[in-house]
């Protein structure tokens with residue numbers, strides 16, 4: 001029997017007998033935890049990171065930036081604790097341990113300020129373009145992945161038999177681990193991004209109002 005993909009608007013035939021989705025939507029589900037979620041690229045985050053940096057440059061002495069960095073460092077400490085407990089023989093969640101390792105890795109390789117910037121930029125992206133994320137869950141996965149991508153320790157090497165060469169390949173974090181990482185980041189640093197988004201929105205509204213006033217004034221010239 002021929003079936004088509006369950007996603008509305010997708011008329012691709014389903015090849016696998018067990019999945020309700022076509023190959024493309026099934027791949028999205030496997031990679032992102034949602035059949036309709038697309039990967040958020042570095043290029044999509046960059047303009048928001050620029051906004052974050054501009055705001056920091058405008059308020060270099062505001063204590064918020066170091067407070068957010070301190071929060072991140074506390075999360076790294078917590079992650080180190082999770083790993084130490086496990087090594088001492090305490091049982092714990094495997095996903096949490098995996099995420100803790102990622103956080104320690106980031107803590108060792110990446111400037112805290114960059115982690116803070118990218119997390120806030122992702123929160124701003126979500127505020128300004130909510131359609132980029134299918135759900136909270138999908139947002140956390142993308143946030144976890146983008147921040148993890150800041151560390152360049154996620155490449156492995158793979159021998160390709162056909163060419164006889166060793167190929168560098170990116171080791172992606174599973175959606176289950178990415179969702180936990182993203183959630184921890186959002187809970188720790190997300191508030192910064194929410195404030196910045198609110199501030200930007202208020203500034204745009206003020207500019208628009210000023211422009212309207214100017215137009216009105218010009219229209220009344222005699």
Ligand SMILES: [Zn+2]
Pocket residue numbers: 005006007010011012021022023024025
């Ligand atoms: Zn489909």
